[in-house]
Amino acid sequence: MDSQNSFPLGPSSLTEALYESVRKRIVNGEIAPGEKLTEVRIASEYSVARPTAKACLERLTALGLLRRTTHKTAVVPKLDEDEIRDLYFSRETVERAAVAALARTATVPPAAVRAQASMKAAAGDMAFANQVEADIAFHSALVAAVGSRRLSRMHEVILGEVHLTMGQFQAHRTTHPTNVVHEHDDILKAISDGDPERAQQCLAHHLDQAQERLVGQLRREQSEGTPA
Amino acid sequence: MDSQNSFPLGPSSLTEALYESVRKRIVNGEIAPGEKLTEVRIASEYSVARPTAKACLERLTALGLLRRTTHKTAVVPKLDEDEIRDLYFSRETVERAAVAALARTATVPPAAVRAQASMKAAAGDMAFANQVEADIAFHSALVAAVGSRRLSRMHEVILGEVHLTMGQFQAHRTTHPTNVVHEHDDILKAISDGDPERAQQCLAHHLDQAQERLVGQLRREQSEGTPA
DNA sequence: TCTTGCATTCTTGTATAACAATATTTCTCG
DNA sequence: CGAGAAATATTGTTATACAAGAATGCAAGA
Incomplete structure (x- = not known):
């Protein structure tokens, strides 16, 4: 089942690439904790549609790399x-x-x-x-x-x-x-x-x-x- | 669905309710392993838009309750x-x-x-x-x-x-x-x-x-x- | 002055439509 | 019967629109 990717083979889909990029920026501290990440900001920064940015933020939220509640904008968490x-x-x-x-x-x-x-x-x-x-x-x-x-x-x-x-x-x-x-x-x-x-x-x-x-x-x- | 606002505070958003419902059907075996779950099927069964159904399937996939690869339809897995x-x-x-x-x-x-x-x-x-x-x-x-x-x-x-x-x-x-x-x-x-x-x-x-x-x-x- | 309440605005939730790209199926032709 | 090509189905992505919730600021009253 696993396509046995014998080599790096950068992200195939756009969503994947976007996700990887934002993820990297977050974990490397390029985006400061507490900073707000709105859907439109991501969308415009990367020139993608808002739904794509939305999916990205939701994925990162599920992994604990972002915090957000309904109708509120996502922020980079700072663990206490x-x-x-x-x-x-x-x-x-x-x-x-x-x-x-x-x-x-x-x-x-x-x-x-x-x-x-x-x-x-x-x-x-x-x-x-x-x-x-x-x-x-x-x-x-x-x-x-x-x-x-x-x-x-x-x-x-x-x-x-x-x-x-x-x-x-x-x-x-x-x-x-x-x-x-x-x-x-x-x-x-x-x-x-x-x-x-x-x-x-x-x-x-x-x-x-x-x-x-x-x-x-x-x-x-x-x-x-x-x-x- | 019902307002039922007494205590449990059921799923607030539509997406949440949809997710819960589909999840329940899968884990209870109501949807047989190997069965295909297309986005449009979910969308039409629940009368929601396709993006909503899509988000639902992606979430279930992330949890291992569905298997799917890009451009292929999601199926309920049967663990060997x-x-x-x-x-x-x-x-x-x-x-x-x-x-x-x-x-x-x-x-x-x-x-x-x-x-x-x-x-x-x-x-x-x-x-x-x-x-x-x-x-x-x-x-x-x-x-x-x-x-x-x-x-x-x-x-x-x-x-x-x-x-x-x-x-x-x-x-x-x-x-x-x-x-x-x-x-x-x-x-x-x-x-x-x-x-x-x-x-x-x-x-x-x-x-x-x-x-x-x-x-x-x-x-x-x-x-x-x-x-x- | 402080607080309450309202309205504006920002952001997200959801829906619809459309087109592109890829998988799958089917059909035709050799 | 097999292989390749067309047709179909499904997902990926975008654009747009409207509704709903949240935040902000301003104004009015205690």
């Missing part, structure tokens, strides 16, 4: 502390299952080690956005390697919100990826050792760290007052 | 054995996290015991569809009680497909709900005992049973040849 915790609780749930499954068969996903390599190689000189990309790619590879369509689908949604939150901070601070790289290595090690328990522990520790980094940044930002 | 296993793997992932979280604080969701009660009370005389409803309500209550918006959202999607699959079998066989009720009780017991490990084990056992029932029914059906 509680929501970040909820997000990471869900994330841990999904990724725990993934690494446990991988460790049980001691399968180390090649795509994950590739993502690690690219993160290590260009650690300092990469733009923060690319570091985020590599991080996301690593975790994505982990879950994808399990081979469960539904687990991957859930994870994709979660990572979307993670990406969004990270993207919103990316202008402010550049965290040293050293810790992250080490934590990733620990996870891979546990998987290749075939130790599901340890793999889950390493993962949980890694995600806790990441979550606290995010929450810390949020608090710092709030105590400084809104810069915009 | 592999997909049922994938579905239950994902389901177990989510529900394990839920019961573990509940057991950690020994919180027994009132809604879950209510669902259990209604299942026990009218075990034999309820229509199979209602048994399915009660079963779904039980598991739904379990996850909802955790209080995680995102976990609930993921679970909702999964339960949709579960409901769909159960609904498709519901004409053929009426399984004795006795086992199910006992297994549910075991889970609740482990939660109220504050034993996360046992709660997860009971849940895993319960889901394995359910999964095998489904797979067994699927095989039986296939070896008999398609009745329709």
Whole structure:
């Protein structure tokens, strides 16, 4: 059924292309949190019809990348502390299952080690956005390697919100990826050792760290007052 | 449709009502698997415009309740054995996290015991569809009680497909709900005992049973040849 | 001055029509 | 009987129009 797209093959339909573009702009923080996205604005910016823009916004809303209620205009959400915790609780749930499954068969996903390599190689000189990309790619590879369509689908949604939150901070601070790289290595090690328990522990520790980094940044930002 | 503005606050918008109605028909098996759902058919059946019907179908597709590729008409899917296993793997992932979280604080969701009660009370005389409803309500209550918006959202999607699959079998066989009720009780017991490990084990056992029932029914059906 | 109420305006919800592009079916011809 | 081409069906996209809900601002009254 899956058309086995042996290569990138950019979005076939217009709607798809529009969706991808807007999505990218949102998760990369190009559209600030709180900013309003009206249907006509999208429609005119991209020269598409309003129904097309509408479909796009609805899709993004379903994924949690936009918030909107009936008859009100969509806004880019800014996750508060509680929501970040909820997000990471869900994330841990999904990724725990993934690494446990991988460790049980001691399968180390090649795509994950590739993502690690690219993160290590260009650690300092990469733009923060690319570091985020590599991080996301690593975790994505982990879950994808399990081979469960539904687990991957859930994870994709979660990572979307993670990406969004990270993207919103990316202008402010550049965290040293050293810790992250080490934590990733620990996870891979546990998987290749075939130790599901340890793999889950390493993962949980890694995600806790990441979550606290995010929450810390949020608090710092709030105590400084809104810069915009 | 009726104004009925007393409490439940039925679907406010037309789109919402349409979506709910079609969804119900699909998960209850009123629309047979493999049946084609064209936009114009929905539009004419409900006397709505085609864009409205289109939005409805797209939403159902996103939830896995319909399958469709570009320029091809949507069909109600029939999950094969592999997909049922994938579905239950994902389901177990989510529900394990839920019961573990509940057991950690020994919180027994009132809604879950209510669902259990209604299942026990009218075990034999309820229509199979209602048994399915009660079963779904039980598991739904379990996850909802955790209080995680995102976990609930993921679970909702999964339960949709579960409901769909159960609904498709519901004409053929009426399984004795006795086992199910006992297994549910075991889970609740482990939660109220504050034993996360046992709660997860009971849940895993319960889901394995359910999964095998489904797979067994699927095989039986296939070896008999398609009745329709 | 503060608050209430109304009206204007902005935005979204829904419908209709039309054309383009693609899939599927059917029919004809070799 | 098989292969290719026309015809049909279905979806993708756009344009337009009107209705309904929400927000804003202004004016009037307490």
